[in-house]
Amino acid sequence: MxxxxxxxxxxxxxxxxxxxxxxxxxxxxxxxxxxxxxxxxxxxxxxxxxxxxxxxxxxxxxxxxxxxxxxxxxxxxxxxxxxxxxxxxxxxxxxxxxxxxxxxxxxxxxxxxxxxxxxxxxxxxxxxxxxxxxxxxxxxxxxxxxxxxxxxxxxxxxxxxxxxxxxxxxxxxxxxxxxxxxxxxxxxxYPDLAFALPAPAATPNEGTVCVGVMDFHGGNDDRARAEEIHRRYLDGTTRFVRRLVEDGRRVRLLTGDDCDVTVVEAIIDAVDSPLVTAAETASLADLMKETASADTVVATRYHNLICALKSGTPTLALTYAAKSDALMERMGLGAYCHPAREVDADRLIEQFRDLEKHSAELRQTLAERNRAAAQHLTHQFNALTDALFPATGRTHAPRGNR
The missing domain is CATH 3.40.50.2000 (Glycogen Phosphorylase B;)
Structure with a gap:
């Protein structure tokens, strides 16, 4: 062989x-x-x-x-x-x-x-x-x-x-x-491959909210309005963070790409509070540790959402594409989506408070959905072995959502 x-x-x-x-x-x-x-x-x-x-x-x-x-x-x-x-x-x-x-x-x-x-x-x-x-x-x-x-x-x-x-x-x-x-x-x-990664144990730090930000300028069809979209996103997110701080909440700002650092710096400068800090993350494991230690997460970038959901933390998504809405729906949190192109701080605070109100039941839902995702990805890897490694493949028929 x-x-x-x-x-x-x-x-x-x-x-x-x-x-x-x-x-x-x-x-x-x-x-x-x-x-x-x-x-x-x-x-x-x-x-x-x-x-x-x-x-x-x-x-x-x-x-x-x-x-x-x-x-x-x-x-x-x-x-x-x-x-x-x-x-x-x-x-x-x-x-x-x-x-x-x-x-x-x-x-x-x-x-x-x-x-x-x-x-x-x-x-x-x-x-x-x-x-x-x-x-x-x-x-x-x-x-x-x-x-x-x-x-x-x-x-x-x-x-x-x-x-x-x-x-x-x-x-x-x-x-x-x-x-x-x-x-x-x-x-x-099948689920996103990140659901196959190990998740840290949940260790909620009472009062802490993780806010995952993004250097967001819209999509490929929004080039003419890119700066306007970015400004509205940054202004709305900054107002939301300021409202959390006014309520005495600690905020940890998360990124998912090197380019997101400029947004973190802009929010920290604008809010100017010791309650707002930036997390240093070099991997999805680092992101999961941050989200696992929070009471709640509000995030934009797709894999920030995955990390929060994988860690079992109640999450509100600032969605910019159908993939984010689909992910939230699949994980049982479809009601907690907010458009990234039209961030309304007042409406976002209302959704955030409702999310925290139902925190206990949402954590249970996420635990169940995460178990199902991990099992489904096991089927994916079995199917890969059968398709790509025929000489060493398994004898079972691969299972999956065909």
Missing amino acids: TQVRVGVFGLLGSGNLGNDGSLEAVLGYLRTEHPDAPVDALCGGPDVVTARYGIPATRLHWNRGEYRTASRAGALATKGLGKLVDVARTAAWVRRHDVVIVPGMGVLEATLPLRPWGFPYSLFLLCASGRLFGTKVALVSVGAAEIRVRPTRVLVRWAARLAAYRSYRDAQSRDAMRAMGVNTARDAV
Whole structure:
């Protein structure tokens, strides 16, 4: 029996804790079920991935300035050259593997600003190379949303079509890919991979509220109103935090990406109270510890919500996309959603007080839903073994929400 060579792919190690949490969940599965399989990564932050997870990693893009805005002729030419070089680099990396896993993440959506020649192009190169060289590419518990911008839509649709295995983190994602012309008849829906991570014991610190913030400027279709949306979000969230402080509550500000730090700093400066502090978090485990020690959580970024829900803490979501509403509904907290584009501090305080009023019963609901999510993800990993590791696969038929 030969070893199955496994690659993991994505914007990993780049400062987004949700992406890295999905990678951690997949690595846990591989190390438990396939410990002899050599694993390496093609990713955004190779040095971070190697240092944190102990696997070899290669930089996703040849051009180190890929995600910096280019205006000068030289920078534009370098970007164009990088796109051509990445065709060969990606193909060569894929060819060295039997299996490539894209762990979670919203790789098939554009709910945040996204250019077609950025990650959608990279994902297309991956899946096309996999089809060319017979490498199985698996999109595992990924997020998707229907995309209107034609170049992005085309790249994402073809990437999904060329993948050997697809599963989604919610039914809306599967429906979106079907609406964009992908045959999803054999695709499964499972919870987000972060629900496979261990959760810390709940240790509520009476009076503490975790508020997860985001450098939010709307989605891909909101570019013309991006600054207005950001200003309204920041103003509303700041007013809400100030109201909590006026009630004598301690507030811990959480982030989920490096870019969120500017929002934390703006809120701390505006409220100017020792009751408001910023949590230092380097992983989803750190975020879960913070949320587990709070009475309640109010959060925007998707994986901040997951961490709060996974830790069993009553949570109110500032939602910016259907994925957040779907997550809250699935976990039994669908009534506690508030639009991130239209943050109304007065209404948010009303919802927050109602959330705290029902805290005990919501904690019980979350405990039950978390057990079900963990069991469902066990089915997902069994299905992955059967689909990607046939020589070492199990004899059972994989189960799941087909």
